[in-house]
Amino acid sequence: MKLTSEMFQIIILLLLSIYNSNGDTVRNTDISKQFGSSIRPCHVRIQHVDVDTHSDVVIDTYKPHFSWQLTDEYDNEGHLIKGIQQIGYHILVHSITTGQLMWDSGYVQSSLSTHIHYAGSLFTSDTRYSLTMRYFTVGHESQWYTARFRTALFSFNDWKGQWIGNNDINMNQLRTVIKRQSSSMIRSATAYISGIGYYQLYIEGQLIDPSRRLDVGWTTYQQRTLYVSYDLTSVLNNLDMQLFGIGIMLGQGWYNRQQWAIGLGPRIELAKEYGPPRALLQLNILYEDNTNQSIVTDSSWLGREGEHRFDSVYMGTTMDLRAVRLCWSCANFTDPYPTWFNASVLTSPVNFTAGGQFSLQIMDPIRIGPNALHIATSGNRGLPAGVNGASLTDGGVLKPISQDAINGQVFDLGQNIAGWCKVSSLSAAKSTIIQLRYAELRYSRGENNIDFRGIYYENLQSIAVMDTVILNGTGNETFEPLFTYHGFRYVLVNGYDNVNKDDIECYLAHSETRLIGNFTSSNVVLNQIQHNILWSQLSNSMSLPTDCPQRNERRGWLGDAALSIDEVLYNFDYVNFYLNFLTMIADNQSPDGAVSDTVPFAVGTSPADPNWGTAYATITWYLYEHTGDVTILEKYYLGIQAWIDCLTNKYKQTGLAHMFYNYGDWAAFQQPQNASLVSSYAYLHDVYTFINISQILNHTDNVQKYTQFYQQLSEEFHRVFYNTTIDAYSDGSQTANTLALSLPNVVPVTLRDIVLKSLIDEILRTGYFTGGIVSVAAVYPLLSKEGHHDLALQLALSTSCPSYGYMFRNSIQNATTTWEQWNLLPDQAGSSLNHHMFNSIGAWFYRYLAGIHLNALKTIDIHPRMSYSIDLLDHIEAEVVTIKGIVRVEWKRLAVESLTLSVTIPNNLDAIISFDPLIKNGRCLELICNSEILSIRQQADEHFILLRTMKGIISLMENSVTGTVSLHVMSGTYTFQTYWQ
Structure with a gap:
């Protein structure tokens, strides 16, 4: 009898079932205990590929890394156990093709459950392997888990x-x-x-x-x-x-x-x-x-x-x-x-x-239909109440919501997408020609600006978006275009009037991914912004992050990618997608270290504008923050250094005062008088990021070298851009002050309150934020951190121009994706209605409204910022599915002075949970955890002390200056109530 590969795999599993951590046979009672256990590794990853959503994992490296999550454990009464920590693991890798044992790690005493690097025999091309592993917690060992993977052609x-x-x-x-x-x-x-x-x-x-x-x-x-x-x-x-x-x-x-x-x-x-x-x-x-x-x-x-x-x-x-x-x-x-x-x-x-x-x-392919988007989150399917558009969780196939006849049959999807439409039931004579045309706007100017309500093509610029089919005449024919895609909400069918909306199916196309983030709030404006962010991000994820899907561009602009990367990684599992993009940046890097504005380098310049070239360092950094994978920092470290040194050579010729490149604070209502401040901001930002990366990688020489250089640059930044006449930076524009305040150690401590006041006063005077894509990414975190969270919320909730809310509350079109510009004028609608460069606010949703800071999946911070006005926002639900497990946060304001906060921390991870005062200069009077009083303050001047020990609570801290109360907790689910005075 010949052994098939399936039979061979069964034999391996049987052998493993009698193989303990030391390689010896175990007693039957131990086997019963092992396989009677309900815990097992879950969401195992090979490289950054989740085997649950990838039945065929292919790798191109000799040394892959493995990650897994720990299953929840319960006590005898069925209660979830807090503080589950791994104490060891055991990994086996076999060649399915030859039966060879490639690696036996033996029992490894370690809490690490992510990015465990293979250390066995050398892999060969076009070979199939099995990964079999288990982990150990205190008193328990998991079941064995087996996954398959195979190798590519290495040479x-x-x-x-x-x-x-x-x-x-x-x-x-x-x-x-x-x-x-x-x-x-x-x-x-x-x-x-x-x-x-x-x-x-x-x-x-x-x-x-x-x-x-x-x-x-x-x-x-x-x-x-x-x-x-x-x-x-x-x-x-x-x-x-x-x-x-x-x-x-x-x-x-x-x-x-x-x-x-x-x-x-x-x-x-x-x-x-x-x-x-x-x-x-x-x-x-x-x-x-x-x-x-x-x-x-x-x-x-x-x-x-x-x-x-x-x-x-x-x-x-x-x-x-x-x-x-x-x-x-x-x-x-x-x-x-x-x-x-x-x-x-x-x-x-x-x-x-x-x-x-x-x-x-290495990244997932572009797909359509249900296989394109895997839903990993546990909450909120469909659309939140009051949100316009289509639901991402409905399978990626859209049907028109309306139809009318104007210069052909016009169909409205009710949602701006990137993709195409399939038309069925086409029954006409042989050689009949039918055309499909696509557009984002239902608007057309005729004579004397009469609105004909046709579809609008002018923002497509120099291209004619059209799919054409010539029928065979056999009846009931179907046409679906191949090898193209469009950005559109409306589709016009010409040459065939006998078509109705039941015959139209439109497909959202994007690089395959998992939806790992969920954010909803008590405010419909925030919920619509989040909806628009998700759709515009997927519409521009087409094997690389493009800028827009509809016109004669669709290029890999680095600036757009840098601004949205943090938001993307909270919402989607796009790690390999952006690793591919980083590799493309490295491929295009010149010998002098220059990177280009776009990759592939199609438009723009090289060296890139610093706020575009920053994608190299910024994407690398956020990939590390969201995964904890230090090899990402190692792989691109030298390239990032070369890019910074390239900018340094340019800086030496101009100084910061004359370091203007190409774009400034793009799409701003008001640019600083000296746009070199905007370019200098990105330059200093990258130097500071590189210092942090060097510290993690223990490159002490570079830490010292670039720290000294950053201090020199920060002093020069203040010296050349600070305007002593108005006590603000440059001309006192909101962009200038926001960017200066956002850079570490640039604004002197003695002037920080003065500059911040200048920014706040200017925002209050205008009633809106006047900056563009660079400064808007910085202003929301800045305001929340500096004690002006209410103002940040007011800006985010605004629906007047310019604002995110205006994009979907205006007289022209209620947007279902993020626009390229703050406004859309009836006679100047030449810009894209589906861009992601303004999506940076989505990271603020998770980091400051929900308060989830992942910190490379070490000890994470849960620190939701609270407004003093309960009317601004009184409820948030958020969830992020990390490689270690699900992080959940839900908070509700019960009254001006009270809050309920529910938090879930994944196994094998702990967290610092912080509570900000709900009233100005307030102090926490009482902290309740899972219906038991944890801490109390009898008098206003008393210390806030931990009254009792509780499973999962490690320590309590209080900041005497800010009034913030923090708890260090183990993994598990907690519900807190706080009361403030």
């Missing part, structure tokens, strides 16, 4: 195929027929494929992974082209045929010259680097009789121009259904027309001689 030398396509025609369908080399079952079948611009893979007429679209991810192809991998074992075994067909559909994507020519301006010469689509595939098959077979792309493949006659990321698609050939990727396919001929071998897109790389796509 380009492992590839045997050739890039194929055609330079003369649009050869976008490729096919071949394969004969199996063995009659036995297939043990493993692994495909590695790259198709650029985009591809789809078919086996015997079956589209592999139908929800996967716009693959592979966009990169600077000369420097790095990505490939992906599929486990096709079950697909091929289920075919049960000796001959099978393979097909590849290709799209132009970002490898097409037109995408680079549109809107590039002085960088239009880059278009010559790109050309027709091409594909590279290698399918490795291992049979149960140990026969090996490898199928690769070469000139024996046949190709043609399929029914997909034209596709452009910007300009849409044209599909001729008359040219459809059913099952064209099937082995028994024959075409009555001589349209197929041999593919040509094309050059690799990668410039290997210049250090280019061909590497595994």
Whole structure:
């Protein structure tokens, strides 16, 4: 009898069940105790991939790291046990392919449950492995947990195929027929494929992974082209045929010259680097009789121009259904027309001689439908009351909410999205041409500015967004565009009037992720802002963080990514997505350390504006803060230092006073008179961030060097930008004072209150914040930290222009995504209505309204800021699913002087929970925990003391200056009530 891979895996598990932490056999009673236990590792991660949502984990490293969460434990009465801490773990890694034990960690005494690095034998390419592990807490050991993963092709030398396509025609369908080399079952079948611009893979007429679209991810192809991998074992075994067909559909994507020519301006010469689509595939098959077979792309493949006659990321698609050939990727396919001929071998897109790389796509693919967004949060599905738009938790497929006829059939989705629409039930004569056009606004100017209520195209700038289909005339036809996407709320159907909203289905497209954050409040304005943040963020997560999805741009602007990164990581599990983006920044970095405004470097300048280039340090830092993975800091450390040194060389030529770059405080109502202050702000911010990274990595020389340099810069910043005439920075603009106050140790202590008063007075005088994308990210945290949380809330709750609320409470359109500008004027609607650069306020929601500070998942801080006015906000619910578990915070104001706060801290983690005074200069009179009085103050001048010990409570502290009361607690769920006087 031959062992299948499944049988081999069962044997491994049986052996593990009698294998204790020292490698000895254990008694039956121990086995019973072990497997009778209800605790087990959960949400195991290999690298940063959660195996619960990824059935096929592929890695491209010899030394992956593993993480897991600890299951809750309960006492004999069914109560949740607080303070669950890991005391040890045991990890085994086997090769499923060979049966070899690769690593046995043995029992390791450690509380670490995240980023445990593999330390076994060297992995090999295209090999399948199993991870089996358990952990230990005081008095308990978990069940064994097993997950599978496999390796990519570690070297380009492992590839045997050739890039194929055609330079003369649009050869976008490729096919071949394969004969199996063995009659036995297939043990493993692994495909590695790259198709650029985009591809789809078919086996015997079956589209592999139908929800996967716009693959592979966009990169600077000369420097790095990505490939992906599929486990096709079950697909091929289920075919049960000796001959099978393979097909590849290709799209132009970002490898097409037109995408680079549109809107590039002085960088239009880059278009010559790109050309027709091409594909590279290698399918490795291992049979149960140990026969090996490898199928690769070469000139024996046949190709043609399929029914997909034209596709452009910007300009849409044209599909001729008359040219459809059913099952064209099937082995028994024959075409009555001589349209197929041999593919040509094309050059690799990668410039290997210049250090280019061909590497595994580590981030999740762009998807549509329910597989695109996994819901990890436990709370609030659907829309909060009063919020307009569509729910993210409803599966990513939208139906129109209304239809009317104006210059065609116009459909309103009620939600701005990035994606496309599918139209069904098309029954018209052969060669009928139908067009779909997309727009964000239901607005059009006619003569004398008469509002025709058509759809508005002017903010699309130089592109014509249109999907076209030519019908075959068979009746009941369906059209869904491929290899393009649009940013829109409205879709117009021309050329066919017999269509209704039941025939329209629209798909939200974005890089696959998990929704890990949940934030709702008692105020509908905040809830709508949060809704708009989530939708605009996903709309601009298209293998890299783009700026907008609708017009002739969609570029990887670093400034936008830096401003929204903290918010993103509270809401979505996008760690690998941003690690890929950091790698692209590193790929594009010049020898002098310069990074560019965009990656791939399509528009903008290099060196980047400092508030754009800051993405390198800022994204790296926040990825560390949200994951605790120190290897992220290590990987990009030298690159960040080189970028800072590049700016330093520029600074030496100009000084801070003349360090203006390109953009200033973009989209501001009022720029500082000296915009060099804005560029200098980012420069100092990066130097300070680099000092913190150096401290964590124990690079003491750099800590000392850059600390001294930062002190020099901070003194110069104050000297050149402080205006003694008005006791404020620059011209006293809100931007200038906000940025100066936000930099550590820049404003002298003796002047801080004066500058802060200048900022507050100016905000109160105007009634709104006048800054742009840079300063608005800083102003909310600044006000909350400096004792002006009420004012921060008032700004956030405003619905007059300029404000976040105005975006969805105005006379033009109630936004369901975040705008590019603060305002949208009827005669100047040329800007994007779906941007994420203003989404920075979302981080303030979690960090200050809910009070969740993750701190690299060490001892986290829970410190919600409270307004003195209960009318501003009286209820918050928030949840963040971290790699250690769920952090939950809910607070309610019972009265002006009282608060209820419920908190959940994950196992193997503790927290500092802080309570701010609810009234000015107040003192806490009583602190109750889980219905028991924990602390009390009899007289106003008495110390606030801990009355009793309580499970999970480690210590109590009170700040005599601010009145803030803090508790150090272990993991668990707590409900507190506080009363203030």
